[in-house]
Amino acid sequence: RMRSVLALVLSLALSGALLAMNYALFRARSGTTSSGAERKVTVTTKRVVRNAPPATPPVPTTNAAPFHWRALESEDYTVYAANLRAVGCPERTLRDILLPDIEKLYDERAKKLEESPEDTFWETADQRDARQRQRDAKLRALELEKRALIQRLLGAEMSFKALKELRWDGDASDSYELILGFTDTAKTDQLLMVFQLRNADAEAHLAVTEGILLDEDITQLHALRDRLENDLARLLAPHEMEELRLRVVVLEGQNHLSRRSGVNVSGAELREIARLRADTRDVFAKMMLIDDELYSEELRAKGDAAFQELLRRYVGPERFADVERGKDGLFRELFQSTEKLGVAKAALVQAYEARRAAESQAQQIRADQKLSAEERLLLLAALRAQTTQALARSLGPVGFDAYLEEHGKQLTNSLSMPVTRQRLEEQRTDVITVK
Incomplete structure (x- = not known):
């Protein structure tokens, strides 16, 4: 019985101690100390918040139609x-x-x-x-x-025909490339289209006139010519405009100014000669092929004469003679066939003079109505023999043989009577009969 009482007392004591400890802990948490001083405690906590990724839109269940031009x-x-x-x-x-x-x-x-119409016989x-x-x-x-x-x-303004012609692989395309090659591709297209459109305008106007030009027609053609120049000037800088004029002149009629024609000119000289020609001719009217309509034959002849005089002064009398000979196909035949054979220039000029004189005499013989057919044949045969001897003396054996090899047939034909269709048929009949 004493043990039970003792156990009860110990149990009560332990329970009281536990209550006292809990009370003390409660006071400490509420900030009360045994001395009565107050203390504030701040507790900070950090929480990391992560944004959720955006929701992926639902994929449509049907496929979109493919793109087509x-x-x-x-x-x-x-x-x-x-x-x-x-x-x-x-x-x-x-x-x-x-x-x-x-x-x-x-x-x-x-x-x-x-x-x-199907039937217009009554018209x-x-x-x-x-x-x-x-x-x-x-x-x-x-x-x-x-x-x-x-x-x-x-x-x-644009022209499909102009672009097609520019891109066509042919002589015309090559010429355009030579004339407009100093510009970029886009500008070349624009220049060619302007040129083609203004040319088409001029052709259309000339077609309406049916070859009979009145004063108002000339005025209209002048306006088209001026429009071409103004259109080109809007696309080109002044120095490019000058370059275009010079290139057109060189390709239009100065191809004889080359070594292949017996004329030696430098690039700078060729450019100056082109400028002289451009200053004595309306280049833009020539580009449109309406210079004959805009200017009388007398005015055009004056321009040509002025250029010839300026050219003679620029290159000198001797080289001017070379330029004039270079224009003649007879001289080019002689020069090109003997160019690499060492024929002296004086001998070549002598042969050319003999060849040109013979050509003139042959024309006179063929045109002389007082001569009979037999007399013409005899005179032309004598002229051929005389010319052959003169060329052989001037060119020498090697040069003469080279000339005959390339141009012997042309020499004979130019100093003979032309072959008529009737005579040609007779020659064919003779050949068939012999066979």
């Missing part, structure tokens, strides 16, 4: 051009797409206008001419309509 096409060219630009089509590509398409459309419309010549003039006027209106459409769509 046909989706951009439209019968309305304004809409078609807008569609192409909307997908970032470059302007050059846009041009290459639209121009052929427009050209094809208007070609088909032009062909319908050019179709003749007089005047009626047919009047109908043709009406058709030409409609074709011209169609051409202007096409140009206006291109101008509206592409913002500039």
Whole structure:
């Protein structure tokens, strides 16, 4: 019984101690000390917040239709051009797409206008001419309509035919490259299109006049010539404009100023000669092939004479004679066939003079109506023998043989009577009979 009482006392004591400890801990947490001083405790906690990634949009279950260029096409060219630009089509590509398409459309419309009625036997010549003039006027209106459409769509005058000709691999394309080679490709296209359009304008106007030019026609052609110059000047700097003039002159009529023609000129000299020619001729009218219509024969002759005098002063009398000989095909034949054989210049000039004199005499013999056919044949045979001897003496055996090898047939034909069709048939019959 004493043990039970003792156990009870110990249990109560332990319970009291535990209560006291809990009370003390409670006071410490509430900031109360045994001395009565207050203390504030701040507890800071940090929490890392991570943004959730955006939700991935749901993938459509159906596949989109593939892109096709046909989706951009439209019968309305304004809409078609807008569609192409909307997908970032470059302007050059846009041009290459639209121009052929427009050209094809208007070609088909032009062909319908050019179709003749099935039976017009009852028409007089005047009626047919009047109908043709009406058709030409409609074709011209169609051409202007096409140009206006291109101008509206592409913002500039353009010509599919000009671009096609420039890109065509032929002699004309090579000439354009030589004339316009100092510019970049884009500017070359623009220059050629301007040139082609103004040429087409001049041709259309001349067609309307039917060869009878009135004062107002001359005025209109002058205006077209001035428009060409102004259009080119807007595209080219002044020094480029001068370069164009000189190149046109050189290619147009100065090809004899070369070593192959027996004329030695430097690049600087050729450029100066071209400038002299450009200053004595309307280059832009010549480019449009309307210089004969704009200027009388007398004015053109004065310009030619002025150039010849300026050229003679520039190169001197001796070299001027070389230039004049270089224009003659007879001299070029002699020079080119003996160029590498060491024939002296004096001997070559002597042979040329003999050859030219013989050509002139042969023309006189053929034209002399007082001579009979037999007399002409005899005189021409004697002239051939005389000329052959003169050429052999001047050129020497080697040079003469080289000349005959290349041009012997031309020499004989030029100093003979022309072969008529009847005589040619007789010669063929003779050959057949011999066989």
